[in-house]
Amino acid sequence: MGKSQKKRAMRRHNPMRVPDSHLPRGIAPASTSSNKTEAVLPIIKKGKNVVGTLIGRLTDPEEEVIVEAAGALRNLCIDGGYEICAEMYNKNILAPLRRSSPKYLSLSLYNPMGEGSKHLGFQISSTLAQYIDNSNTAPENxxxxxxxxAENVITILWCLSETSNKALNAVNNLGLVPFLMAFLSSRDRLPLATVTSVAQCLYVLTDDNPPVGDEIRANLSYVSCLLDIAKARGVQDVKRKNPATExxxxxxxxxxxxxxxNLAPFPPPSSIASVDLDKxxxxxxxxxxxxxVSLHEETSIVRGFVQSEKPDVNHRDPKHLPRSDHKSETELGFERIEMKLRAVQLALEILTGVCATLPDPDLDPGANDDGEIEDEVLDNENAMDETPDDSMALDDTPKKTNSHTSNTPSFLxxxxxxxxxxxxxxxxxxxxxxxxxxxTSALGAIHIAAFECLSNAFLALAVSPGSAxxxxxxxxxxxxxxxxxxxxxxxxxxxxxxxxxxxxxDVAVGVLWGVGTVWPGKIVxxxxxxxxxIALCDARKGDDDDDAAVxxxxxxxxxxLAQHGDPASLDVNRVIVSxxxxxxxxxxxxxxxxxxxxxxxxxIFADERAPAEGNxxxxxxxxxxxGAIEHVRRAVRGINRKKEGGRELRRHGEEVRDNLIAFVRYRRALKV
Incomplete structure (x- = not known):
């Protein structure tokens, strides 16, 4: 049985979408910076080579233009998806971010965790340090x-890192870990929105990315900081008692x-090495x-907001940028609901990994890589007599292809x-x-993620049955x-x-398969x-791995379904078998x-005494x-072991082939 994995899909849209209140407006007050936005807005309105032109504005001599351009690029990253992000990478957006910016933003890396400083291209941190250390004197605006x-730049980097392996490697080369961890260590003195975007970036960068993961694991202060945040449910002291902050x-x-x-397991002497992280x-x-959370209740609230005010919440016309910070109660309500739903989606995404407890199949070190001996044996089996010796046939009962063992997930x-x-x-x-x-987007993502959790849980349970x-x-x-x-x-x-x-x-059928395997013959x-x-299976006729998995x-x-033993189920059995x-x-x-x-x-026909024997x-x-033995033999020999997963598939195919031969011999030996 296949192993379901945690999914990276839809992380961009949007487990933690940065709210519209953070659309950038420049360094000076809006009244004095509105003329600066004129350098950016026409680019968006015209629509031709938007990405390239905005990237060019990142080296503009006017700092306000840089800020506006970064904000526009951030919005394109979030709402434009992988194609836009790929275009940004191909047009070398990292070069201006890596290069020293104008004086106000030309800053050296501030690292409050005591590791000294490194040069970082977009260099925001020392100014942040000024505000952290002198929060009462620094100008609020x-x-x-x-x-x-900072939030816009970090969001761009997070989105780029999900675009391709090349983009991820380029982001890795920026040496972001000390920079990002500095935000988390000073989280109590920084806006939660900025800190959360940093955490989202780290969440993406630590997912199956050894360079970043190894750097964080090697620093005990980094690990302790993350552990403190998790234990404190985000922040140690939430003084602002409002739903959005919470x-x-x-x-x-x-x-x-x-x-x-993503970082587990942790090596000693880290104190977290002895912690049961999941439990x-x-x-x-x-x-x-x-x-x-009650999805129906949240849906009802949204319906109420729509009926009470009917704001144009889906429309983001660039001509309205920059816009006022003021938001109606309805807009704030929409924002809180989306934030709540995205938190649920994110939690489910992590739990999907928790549920994926199946061990990787162990390859037999003594297996014949070329499979020539097995194929020769099979050729002999294809020429077997119609009436083989009963004593030999009865010893060749089919073998179970699944031999994995693991603990039943107690969290189910x-x-x-x-x-x-x-x-x-x-x-x-x-x-x-x-x-x-x-x-609507968040609800759909939650349903998919919940199904993925169930699928992983029951596929795991299927290979490690227990009291359940x-x-x-x-x-x-x-x-x-x-x-x-x-x-x-x-x-x-x-x-x-x-x-x-x-x-x-596509995901739900995995749940059905897992449930049916855990309780074979018990589902009416x-x-x-x-x-x-059957219709779904026929509809997935493509050659890609996703269609094959479905x-x-x-x-x-x-x-x-076909294994249900009641005589009343024989008609369904006949349809499925056909x-x-x-x-x-x-x-x-x-x-x-x-x-x-x-x-x-x-x-389905393992027991010749079952009612389905008539079928x-x-x-x-x-x-x-x-008659299928020869087809299976050829298909197995045609599996390319050099392709990803090819060796495992070849091994599995050989087991199925051997089981098929043994089953046919066993059944013929019964002489029914």
């Missing part, structure tokens, strides 16, 4: 602009948890986050209820056009809850490819549901799909499987 400029502080704590999990830090903070009982609640769509989850697009396996009602309840949610999502044949609806279907099948899974999960879920047999025809599907179909058919004989399943 100047502080605000420097904080916002939500942002909570987001900071969640990000700290995510960073720590003692992450789950106590994140489970209440996902348990306390804690997470199950909130996850089953969060997968259920609301009236705004997929509404187009939406009265508030950020809420005996609780059949749990499996049936999860199966039913998933189908209720999918009914609201819509028919998979009608959803737009790449949409949130389509992504939910319905023909309508089986045909929906097909495999669909087949696994169908296999679970479909699986069609996948054994060469050219009808990919190698991995065919291997999964073979495994499923063996599982086995009537459908000539034995002859179909025997």
């Amino acid at each position: 100047a502080q605000k602009v420097v904080y916002e400029f 939500e942002r502080a909570l987001t900071l704590g969640i990000l700290a948890c995510g960073i720590l999990r 003692e830090i992450i789950l106590p903070l994140l489970v209440p986050v996902i348990s306390s 009982s804690t997470l199950l209820e909130p996850l089953l609640t969060l997968i259920q769509p609301t009236e705004l989850s997929f509404l187009t056009p939406s009265p508030h697009a950020p809420t 396996v005996s609780d059949v009602s749990t499996g049936q309840r999860v199966w039913g809850s998933v189908w209720v949610a999918l009914t609201s999502v819509g028919n998979p044949a009608e959803v737009v490819p790449g949409s949130a609806r389509a992504m939910i279907w 099948p319905e023909e309508g549901l089986a045909r929906v899974l 097909r495999i999960k669909c087949i696994g879920a169908l296999s679970a 479909y699986l047999l069609s996948l054994l025809v060469p050219g009808s599907t990919g190698t991995e799909t065919m291997l999964q179909a073979v495994e499923s058919l063996i599982d 086995f004989r009537a459908g000539n399943v034995l002859e179909a499987l025997a």
